[in-house]
Amino acid sequence: MMVGMGEMWTKVGSIMASLMFVYAMFQQYFPYQFRSYFTKYSNKVVGLVYPYIQITFNEYSGDRFKRSEVFTAIQTYLSANSSERARRLKAHDIKDSKSLVLSLDDNEEVTDDFQGVKVWWTSYKSVPKNNTFSWYPNSDEKKYYRLAFHRRHRDLITSSYLSHIVQEGKGIEVKNRQRKLYTNGANENWYGDKRTKWSHVLFEHPATFDTLAMDPKKKKEIINDLLKFKNGKEYYAKVGKAWKRGYLLYGPPGTGKSTMISAMANFLDYDVYDLELTSVKDNTELRKLLIDTSNKSIIVIEDIDCSLDLTGQRKKEKEKKKGDEEGKGPVPKMAEELEDTNKSKVTLSGLLNFIDGIWSACGGERLIVFTTNYVDKLDPALIRRGRMDKHIELSYCCFESFKVLARNYLDVESHRLFAEIEHLLGETNMTPADVAENIMPKSDEEDADMCLKNLVAALEKAKEDAKKKAEEEAKLKAEEEAKLKAEEEEKLKAEKEEKVEKESETNSVKENGKCTCNGTSAKEVKEN
Numbered sequence: 189m190m191v192g193m194g195e196m197w198t199k200v201g202s203i204m205a206s207l208m209f210v211y212a213m214f215q216q217y218f219p220y221q222f223r224s225y226f227t228k229y230s231n232k233v234v235g236l237v238y239p240y241i242q243i244t245f246n247e248y249s250g251d252r253f254k255r256s257e258v259f260t261a262i263q264t265y266l267s268a269n270s271s272e273r274a275r276r277l278k279a280h281d282i283k284d285s286k287s288l289v290l291s292l293d294d295n296e297e298v299t300d301d302f303q304g305v306k307v308w309w310t311s312y313k314s315v316p317k318n319n320t321f322s323w324y325p326n327s328d329e330k331k332y333y334r335l336a337f338h339r340r341h342r343d344l345i346t347s348s349y350l351s352h353i354v355q356e357g358k359g360i361e362v363k364n365r366q367r368k369l370y371t372n373g374a375n376e377n378w379y380g381d382k383r384t385k386w387s388h389v390l391f392e393h394p395a396t397f398d399t400l401a402m403d404p405k406k407k408k409e410i411i412n413d414l415l416k417f418k419n420g421k422e423y424y425a426k427v428g429k430a431w432k433r434g435y436l437l438y439g440p441p442g443t444g445k446s447t448m449i450s451a452m453a454n455f456l457d458y459d460v461y462d463l464e465l466t467s468v469k470d471n472t473e474l475r476k477l478l479i480d481t482s483n484k485s486i487i488v489i490e491d492i493d494c495s496l497d498l499t500g501q502r503k504k505e506k507e508k509k510k511g512d513e514e515g516k517g518p519v520p521k522m523a524e525e526l527e528d529t530n531k532s533k534v535t536l537s538g539l540l541n542f543i544d545g546i547w548s549a550c551g552g553e554r555l556i557v558f559t560t561n562y563v564d565k566l567d568p569a570l571i572r573r574g575r576m577d578k579h580i581e582l583s584y585c586c587f588e589s590f591k592v593l594a595r596n597y598l599d600v601e602s603h604r605l606f607a608e609i610e611h612l613l614g615e616t617n618m619t620p621a622d623v624a625e626n627i628m629p630k631s632d633e634e635d636a637d638m639c640l641k642n643l644v645a646a647l648e649k650a651k652e653d654a655k656k657k658a659e660e661e662a663k664l665k666a667e668e669e670a671k672l673k674a675e676e677e678e679k680l681k682a683e684k685e686e687k688v689e690k691e692s693e694t695n696s697v698k699e700n701g702k703c704t705c706n707g708t709s710a711k712e713v714k715e716n
């Protein structure tokens with residue numbers, strides 16, 4: 189028996205070797221055109237006797253920049269359902285790195301059952317021949333899944349099985365979803381994939397609307413607005429608007445603009461794309477970045493006034509026009525401006541297109557958020573309603589905001605010092621960031637009472653400082669005004685003197701004139 193098996197394996201081995209030899213000769217010596225004909229007709233012949241149908245699902249199909257959602261859903265579905273049967277698996281960590289998911293390794297096959305029908309799934313990865321070894325995935329790699337099934341089940345598979353997998357896969361994705369924080373500002377693309385300029389880390393900011401310190405009425409209004417947006421798919425379709433909304437957050441530094449974005453992302457369960465405009469080469473790259481963002485996301489441009497000299501560009505254009513009109517040519521650029529232009533060629537119109545041009549509708553459910561400390565510096569075109577639909581001012585800490593911070597940091601709902609703090613907050617400007625810093629216990633010995641006393645002291649000091657500053661400013665202003673007044677008086681005096689001098693000169697000329705009319709000068713008249 190053992191001898192029989194041995195012989196059989198030897199025969200199988202030699203058949204395989206002969207087939208491989210024939211295949212190698214075929215690859216080497218058959219001209220390319222013949223080879224494609226051969227493949228085509230051999231597939232037809234095989235089709236007559238081979239009753240299986242194959243469907244391929246590429247990772248990137250059609251759109252070179254966008255990963256196929258079907259591919260991702262299949263990957264998730266197979267990871268969840270078929271990984272027990274596969275022999276070669278890949279492990280990934282999910283949900284705070286606390287659990288692992290297993291997925292099919294490359295070039296591995298598994299089977300699946302659907303309503304008693306058996307199908308085969310194989311994962312493939314094709315690497316280009318000139319690929320150099322690297323630990324990172326190559327952008328030219330092609331990954332795909334191939335599904336094979338008997339042709340008599342064609343209808344069942346194409347009509348029911350495929351939609352079943354996509355639905356299941358998407359359901360599991362939602363359950364396992366880890367939100368991500370993307371940036372285009374990283375020097376190196378962490379995953380070495382040239383298809384996208386975005387790199388990401390897990391988004392784990394803990395801010396929520398509960399912990400955000402702001403006027404409760406304003407907060408409620410924002411929450412309602414976000415909810416309306418999130419559930420507004422049909423509404424946006426009905427009114428013929430792209431499913432997106434612009435928010436402008438403005439206010440002094442430390443008033444919670446970034447914190448609010450995190451709270452929004454956590455509330456809506458969206459990814460965050462932190463767009464660093466100064467790293468974007470030009471408008472085309474900006475458009476590519478936009479196309480490459482996913483649905484259910486917040487695209488953030490922080491400190492929009494500093495990101496690009498957008499208002500300046502418009503001003504420069506105006507200046508150029510003015511210069512041209514006056515025949516002087518464009519106004520010369522400052523060195524700083526020239527440097528700016530070298531860094532990024534994104535223009536105001538490029539940015540406006542990004543927000544509401546035709547490309548901005550290439551996906552749905554996106555919030556675009558701008559933040560700025562100086563709302564007056566922005567070009568009105570950039571923030572007009574329709575582009576930035578909701579303008580939210582984040583301001584200095586009010587008493588309501590303080591109560592949220594006291595609850596967050598000290599677990600205190602009321603305290604004897606609250607009245608004093610309310611009074612001081614009414615008189616002094618202090619950002620929530622500073623209030624939070626003052627009431628945060630610095631050691632285990634510091635209790636709520638001590639922390640609140642610290643805040644009272646800080647507020648009193650801030651009040652005193654503000655008073656001194658105001659007095660100094662008033663003094664400076666008075667000095668400036670006095671100086672201006674003195675200068676004005678000096679000027680008036682000088683003008684008066686000049687006038688008197690001119691008048692006396694004119695009079696003397698007149699006198700001279702009178703006397704010279706009969707040929708005798710005034711001097712001569714006097715002498716005579």
Ligand SMILES: Nc1ncnc2c1ncn2[C@@H]1O[C@H](COP(=O)(O)OP(=O)(O)OP(=O)(O)O)[C@@H](O)[C@H]1O
Pocket residue numbers: 399400401402439440441442443444445446447448561620621622624
């Ligand atoms: N409204 C707020 N509610 C809760 N915490 C806040 C609030 N504002 C500020 N903070 C605290 O202060 C820190 C700084 O706030 P944040 O970065 O959100 O301010 P910002 O307005 O975005 O500032 P910048 O304009 O400098 O970027 C935060 O980490 C947070 O702890």
